[in-house]
Structures are given as C-alpha cells and as structure tokens.
C-alpha cells in the first residue's frame with residue numbers, strides 16, 4: 001500500500017509530499033505555487049476594482065492550466081518542448097497539406113481535452129465579478145471556451161485567438177458548431193469539405209500565420225484604451241498584438257494588476273503583481289469587491 005504524507009513548512013513556503021517513499025518538493029513549480037497574498041494587497045486590488053467604472057480583464061493560458069488545458073508557450077509548454085509541433089501548426093501547412101488536416105481532425109475526435117475541460121475557481125471568480133457589475137470586457141487568448149462555461153456573458157467576451165467551439169469554412173466563411181464537423185469525421189470523412197462551397201473546413205481558432213479578426217482586435221484595443229482598471233491574468237504578456245493592451249490602458253491612466261506565475265515585461269510598471277496560484281487568489285479578490 002502506498003504511504004503518503006504531506007509536510008508543510010510555513011517558514012520556507014515550500015511543501016513536500018512523500019509518496020511511495022519518494023520525496024517531491026513543490027517549491028516554485030507552476031501549478032503548485034504556495035505564495036499566499038497578504039490581506040492588505042487583496043483589499044487594495046479589490047478597492048481598485050470597486051472604484052473602477054470600466055474594467056478590462058485579459059486572460060491567458062495560465063488561468064486554464066488548473067483545468068488541465070495544456071500550456072503551449074510556458075516553461076513546460078507543448079511548443080517550448082517541441083518546436084517542430086509549433087511549425088506544423090501553421091495555417092499555411094494546414095491549407096496546403098491534406099495529411100495534416102486529416103491528422104488534426106483525428107486528434108480532435110480521439111482527444112477529449114477540449115470537450116471534457118471544466119472551468120476552475122479562477123474562471124468562476126471572473127463570472128462572479130461580472131455579476132457584481134465590475135467586469136466590462138473580458139479579452140481572452142484562450143480558445144477553450146471555459147469563460148463561457150463558467151457563466152461569463154458571450155457579449156462581454158472577446159476570444160482574440162478564436163475558439164474550438166466552432167468551425168469555419170476557409171472558402172466561404174460559413175461558421176457553425178464544431179460538433180457538426182466532428183460527427184462527419186466520426187462517420188468516416190477524413191477531411192470533410194464545406195457543404196456549401198466545397199472549401200476547406202477548420203476549427204475557428206487563429207493558427208500561426210493567420211491574422212486576428214480585425215473587429216475583435218479593434219474592440220479589445222478600444223476597451224483597453226478606455227478602461228480605468230486592467231487585470232492581466234495568467235498571461236506572459238509577450239504575444240503581440242495582445243501584449244500592447246496593458247500599455248494602452250496605462251496611457252489612459254488605468255491601474256494595471258498582473259496575476260501570473262512567471263515574470264512579465266510589465267512587472268516594473270504595474271501597480272500590483274501577484275504570483276499566487278490564480279484559482280486561489282482570484283476568488284479572494286472578487287469576494288472582497
């Protein structure tokens with residue numbers, strides 16, 4: 001039988017677990033941050049959110065890793081470890097290469113990561129912040145739909161990198177629920193063409209080499225440049241043009257708060273930087289609003 005014991009040290013902020021006589025230390029690795037933000041900081045950030053008449057929240061991969069969604073660009077990211085997979089994910093490759101489309105659809109039906117993922121305490125806290133009337137625009141770099149599942153309003157969400165919920169035809173632009181295409185793949189079509197124009201179908205995500213939807217970017221930029229409080233959650237703030245949004249907010253005199261496990265280029269000029277695990281700290285902040 002497995003022996004299991006957990007020891008916690010309040011002095012070092014580290015915790016170690018003994019499982020089958022092996023010791024696992026949990027200091028500093030993402031997903032197991034043991035920093036606990038002091039009450040004063042929580043109250044200060046909550047106060048800024050309370051006072052703000054227009055708040056923008058930007059979320060990135062870091063909010064969804066606690067829901068089991070793989071991070072692509074983090075230190076342990078899928079693409080950090082395997083740059084070849086990143087090159088294969090380009091739009092040019094997808095459009096030119098039937099094999100990569102067949103592989104991509106096969107991956108979708110054999111891997112339930114997207115369909116099974118559930119929102120975590122961080123997503124739910126943002127939906128609560130909206131219900132409190134304190135979240136006006138939610139820009140997300142995530143394609144996982146978890147904000148919607150958590151109860152955030154579709155009208156307030158800008159999915160700047162698209163969504164895995166839908167498909168889009170690269171020929172005529174027709175769009176619909178991805179399940180319709182996945183059903184055809186399950187029924188044996190390897191690379192189902194558009195039923196209207198015969199064009200190539202793809203999930204409605206923004207691939208490498210593909211432009212963002214101009215209206216989405218404009219909406220996000222307008223919101224950032226008009227807001228009074230800008231909260232960046234689980235994003236490294238290094239992927240452009242989204243990484244410019246905090247700068248627009250600062251130029252408008254907004255408060256900038258960063259919740260992220262790793263450093264970001266904005267840490268020195270942000271009004272507050274919090275490195276605690278998002279699912280732990282964000283509900284505390286929202287409760288205090």
Ligand SMILES: [Zn+2]
Pocket residue numbers: 169170171172173174194195196197198199
């Ligand atoms: Zn079409």
